[in-house]
Amino acid sequence: MANLSRTRTVFSFTSPRTIEKIIPEIQVLIDFFNGKEWNTKTQIAFFEKLFASQFYEGSKMPGDAAFAARDRITRAPKALGFVDLNPKIALTKPGAQLLSGKRIHEVIARQLFKFQLPSPFHKIPDDRNFNIRPYLEFLRLVKELDMISKTEIAIFFVQLTHYKKFNETVEAIKKFRNDVTENKGNRRAFIDEVFTREILKIYADDIGAERFKTRESREETLAKFVRTKKSNHFDYADAFMRYLRATQLITFDKKTFRAIVAPARAEEVAYILKNVPRQISNFKTAGEFKNYLYDPTSLPLLTDNRGYLEHHLSKLRVPFNERLTIEQLKDKLEQEEGKIITHAIEKTTISLKEYRQFDDIISVFRKVQLREVPDPPLYFEWNVWRALVMMNYAKDIKGNFTIDLDGVPLNSAVANKPDIEADYGEFKMIVEVTMSSGSKQYEMEGEPVARHYGRAQLSSDIPVYCLFIAPKINENTLAHFFNTNRFNTKAYGGKTKIIPMSLTHFIDFMTIARDKGFTDSQILKSYLDKIIARNATAEDEAVWFQQIENSIPTWVA
Numbered sequence: 317m318a319n320l321s322r323t324r325t326v327f328s329f330t331s332p333r334t335i336e337k338i339i340p341e342i343q344v345l346i347d348f349f350n351g352k353e354w355n356t357k358t359q360i361a362f363f364e365k366l367f368a369s370q371f372y373e374g375s376k377m378p379g380d381a382a383f384a385a386r387d388r389i390t391r392a393p394k395a396l397g398f399v400d401l402n403p404k405i406a407l408t409k410p411g412a413q414l415l416s417g418k419r420i421h422e423v424i425a426r427q428l429f430k431f432q433l434p435s436p437f438h439k440i441p442d443d444r445n446f447n448i449r450p451y452l453e454f455l456r457l458v459k460e461l462d463m464i465s466k467t468e469i470a471i472f473f474v475q476l477t478h479y480k481k482f483n484e485t486v487e488a489i490k491k492f493r494n495d496v497t498e499n500k501g502n503r504r505a506f507i508d509e510v511f512t513r514e515i516l517k518i519y520a521d522d523i524g525a526e527r528f529k530t531r532e533s534r535e536e537t538l539a540k541f542v543r544t545k546k547s548n549h550f551d552y553a554d555a556f557m558r559y560l561r562a563t564q565l566i567t568f569d570k571k572t573f574r575a576i577v578a579p580a581r582a583e584e585v586a587y588i589l590k591n592v593p594r595q596i597s598n599f600k601t602a603g604e605f606k607n608y609l610y611d612p613t614s615l616p617l618l619t620d621n622r623g624y625l626e627h628h629l630s631k632l633r634v635p636f637n638e639r640l641t642i643e644q645l646k647d648k649l650e651q652e653e654g655k656i657i658t659h660a661i662e663k664t665t666i667s668l669k670e671y672r673q674f675d676d677i678i679s680v681f682r683k684v685q686l687r688e689v690p691d692p693p694l695y696f697e698w699n700v701w702r703a704l705v706m707m708n709y710a711k712d713i714k715g716n717f718t719i720d721l722d723g724v725p726l727n728s729a730v731a732n733k734p735d736i737e738a739d740y741g742e743f744k745m746i747v748e749v750t751m752s753s754g755s756k757q758y759e760m761e762g763e764p765v766a767r768h769y770g771r772a773q774l775s776s777d778i779p780v781y782c783l784f785i786a787p788k789i790n791e792n793t794l795a796h797f798f799n800t801n802r803f804n805t806k807a808y809g810g811k812t813k814i815i816p817m818s819l820t821h822f823i824d825f826m827t828i829a830r831d832k833g834f835t836d837s838q839i840l841k842s843y844l845d846k847i848i849a850r851n852a853t854a855e856d857e858a859v860w861f862q863q864i865e866n867s868i869p870t871w872v873a
Contacts, residue, residue, distance in 0.1 A: 320434075320438055320439065320440045321441060322522070322527075323440055323444065323446075324444070324477075324518050324519060324522075325474040325475055325477065325518065325549070325552070326433060326446075326448060326450040326473075326474055326475075326476060326477055326552075327450075327474070327552050328450065328451075328552050328555035328556040328559055329391045329392040329395065329396075329555055329559065330551045330552065330554075330555045331387050331388065331391055331392075332388075332392070333554065333555055333558055334558055334562075334727075334728075335392060335424060335558065335559050335562045336420070336562060336727060338388075338392050338393050338398070338414075339414060339415060339417075339420070340369070340371050340731065341366060341388055341389070341393070342389075342393050342398055342399060342407070342411060342414065342415060343415055344362070344365050344366055344369060345362055345389060345393075345399065345405060346399075346405070346407045346411075346415075348361075348362070348365050349361070349362055349405050350405055350406065350407065351404050351405065351406070352404060352405050353403070353404060353405070354389075354401040354402070354404075354405050356382045358405070359381070359382040359385035359386060359389075360381045360382050360385065362385045362389070363377075363378070363381040363382070363384050363385040363388075364377075364381065366385075366388070367381075370731065370732055370767075371731035371732065373760045373764075374759050374760060375758075375759040375760075375762070375763065376759060389401070392559075393411075394437070395431065395437055395438070396410075396424075396427040396428065396430075396431060397410050397411075397427050397430065397606075397609035397610050398410055398411035398414055398427070399411050400606065400610065408609075408610040409610055409611070409612050410423055410426065410427055410609075410610060410612050413612060419646065419650065420562075421562060421563050421564045422563075422617060422619060423612075424559075424562050424563050425563035425565065425588075425617060426612065426614075426615045426617065427609075428451040428559060428560065428563065429449060429451055429452050429588065429592050429615055430449075430608070430609055430614070430615055431449060431450065431451055432448065432449045432450075432596040432597065433446045433447075433448055433450065433477070433596070434446050434596070435596070435599070435605060436599055436601070436602040436604075436605040437602075437605070444477065445477065445478055446477045446478065447477075447478045447479060447480075447595060447596050448476065448477055448478055448479050448596065449479070449592070449593075449594065449596065450476075450556070451556070451559065451560055452588070452589075452592055452594065453476055453479055453482060453594070454469075454473060454556050454560060455560060455565060455566065455577075455585060455588065455589065456482065456589050457473060457476075457482070457485065457486065457489075458560075458566055458575050458576065458577055459577050459585060459589065460482075460486055461486065461489060461490075462576065463569055463572065463574035463575060463576045464489070464574055464575050465572075465574050465575075466550065466553045466554060466557060466690070467507060467511075467553075468489050468492065468493075469552075469553035469556055469557065470511070470546070470549040470550045470552065470553035471492070471510065471511050471514050471549070472485055472488050472489050472492065472514070473485060473553070473556070474549055474552050474553070475514070475518060479594040479595065492510060495510070511546055511549075512542060512546075515542050515545050515546060515549075516542070518545075519541075519545060522541075523538065523541070528540065528541040557575055557690055558690075558691065560575075561575075561690075561691075561726070562727075564578060564581055564720050564721070564726070565577065565578055565581050565584060565585050565588070566578055567579075567720055567722050567724045568689075568690050568724055570724065573683070573688065573689050573690055575690070578720060578721065578722055579722055580720070580721035580722050581721070583618060583624075584617065584618045584619065587617070587618035588617065588618070591616070592615065619646060619649075620642065622642055622645065625642065625645040625646065625649060626638075626645065628649060629645065629648055629649060629652070632649075632652050634648055634649075634652050636648050653721060656721055657718075657719060657720070657721060657723075660719060660721070660722075660723035661719065661723075663723070664702070664705075664723060665705050668702055668705045668706040669706070669708060671706055671830045673702065673706060674706065674830060677699055677702050677703050677706065677826075678823065680695060680699045680702075681696075681699055681819060681823060683695075684696045684699065684751075684787075684819075685787055685819065691725070691728075692751050693728055693749075693750065693751045694717060694725050694726075694727065694728045695725060696749050696750075696751055696785075697715065697717050697725075697728055697729065697735045697736070697749050698715065698717055698719075698725040700735075700736060700747060700749050700785060700822070701713065701715035701717070701735075701736050701747075703822070703826050704736065704738060704747065706826070707826060707829045707830075707834060708835075709740070709834070709835060709836065709837045709840075710738045710739060710740050710837065711739045711740060711741050712737075712738070712739045713736065713737075713738045713739075714736065714737045714738075715729075715735070715736050716729035716730065716733045716734065716735060716736065716737065717729055717735070732768075732771075733768070734746035734747065734748060734768045734772065734782075735747055735748050735749050736748075736749075737772075740837040740840070740841070741837065742778060742779075742837075742838070742841065743778050743779045743780070743781065743837075743841050744772065744776055744778060744779070744780045744781070745780070745781045745782070745783060745840075745844070746768060746769065746772050746780065746781075746782050746783075747782070747783045747784075747785065748761065748765045748768065748782065748783070748784050748785070749784075749785045749786065750784075750785075750786045751786070751787065752786070753786065753787065753788050753790060754790055755790065755792060757786060757789075757790040757792075757793050758790050758792035758793045758796060761784070761786075761793060762792070762793055762796040762797075765782065765784055765797075765814065766796070766797070766800050766805075766808050766812055766814065767807070767808070768782070769782045769808060769809075769812050769813070769814055770805070770807050770808030770809045770812070773808070773809035773810070773812075774809040779813070779841075780813065781813045781814075781815065781841075781844045781848075782812065782813060782814040782815065783815055783817060783822075784797065784814055784815065784816045784817070785816075785817050785818075785819060785822050786816075786818065786819065787818065787819045788818055788819075789816045789817070789818050789861065791857075791858075793816065794816055794857045794858075794861055795857045797812070797814040797816055797857075798851060798854075798856075798857035798860055799857075800812040800814065801813060801814060801848060801851045801852075802851065802852060813844070813848050815844060815847050815848070815864065816861065816864070817864065821864065821865060821868055824868050824869070825868050825871065828868060828869060828870075828871055828872055829872055832872035832873075833872075834872045839871075839872055839873070843867070843871045843872075846867070847863075847864055847867065850863050850864075
């Protein structure tokens, strides 16, 4: 049971930040530890298995593996009812649905809207007066305000600890927006001032008692306390957006990047807000709560309604047999939605031709760098794909990210797949992008990128190249690729051909393609070959990277 004795706000699960990442981790837990006790020994063993898996991001084993395991499993997987840890480790029915990979957005939605504060899993002192289903009220707030920013979530929504305070929160955000508009001074400073004022109000009791110590820092000062709380609030805001985004019920406005109700799911949202009780359910025992949480039918969605499914299929002109089960009708609808998404990708591809979206792509890259988009890694991946499609002259450029029914990026590429795959006929190029920096970049990307390259080359009869793009290339990452390009490695199909570029270099690269009228993929192959050849003769990785930078202005002759 979580210790929430000092909790003043609602919270979302920040580990992992993206809920879909719990799926392979739960699979490891069940494959190796199903039926065992969840104790320190098991926790350490679980994390060792996790660390050895191909999807684990990182190259260092944490100092406290048991804590790291609890951080992974007792948060979202347990709290949302996908696994039961008491008395023994077990997969629940919602957990089995999640691992099936079938309509996981529905599975996640059901469990998110069951999450309530307080609950037998999350006990909060009575004097805090919590009574809320956070994800339900967050969805309601998005609809009520038409759109909402991460900053507004961090400052105001996390204070919504009782559903009866909803209107108060709405008015506070509206006033904030008006005040920001009327402010004549520095906008960023004004918002920070408002944030500070709210933090001081929320944590007034802790501040009055000088309880400044936080888990994140040993420094015990008011200034540090306020900074830490602001950071925590932003983490919660980010997690709320990511987790609710996984339901596909919200998406992001294409201009402001604020959260909005997904137009394609508006009916489903209206149904949820009308039919899911706002008040929390009272449970006498943990067992009673588990029965509710682990029951996949205890919270119906609109898509469980046969009439809705039949009407929706008819509206889309999809023929169906009336004897089909609800699940079979859902399969039909899902197939049709897949066609809609494919059409959206094709439409985007056409709109990118002849550099018509060049300025927008540059603008998105700038916002990615400033982290002014909802999910920077995802939008980075998507925008690089757009840039490559815009440059044209490939047989096929496939982004392994997913988009929603409204054509907005939904999820990054799954583990064990390159972010982007381009087929130029006589050669192929995979592209890996990352927002990570410093030593973390090397830990997370060094070996996986080389492994992805190796798989691509070993499965191909034609040459394969890899473009690695990051806002800034870490020196350890650079050294790693410099050496894997020089030495034969059986697992990588021999010598790799990985070319690192900073985002600034890549923007210059695509700008030159536009300005010089790039039309021949053989020019690209020739350029990549020259870069790899220079790798073999360069004195060291720093010299080679400088050569890459110097070569970009003339890469298209």
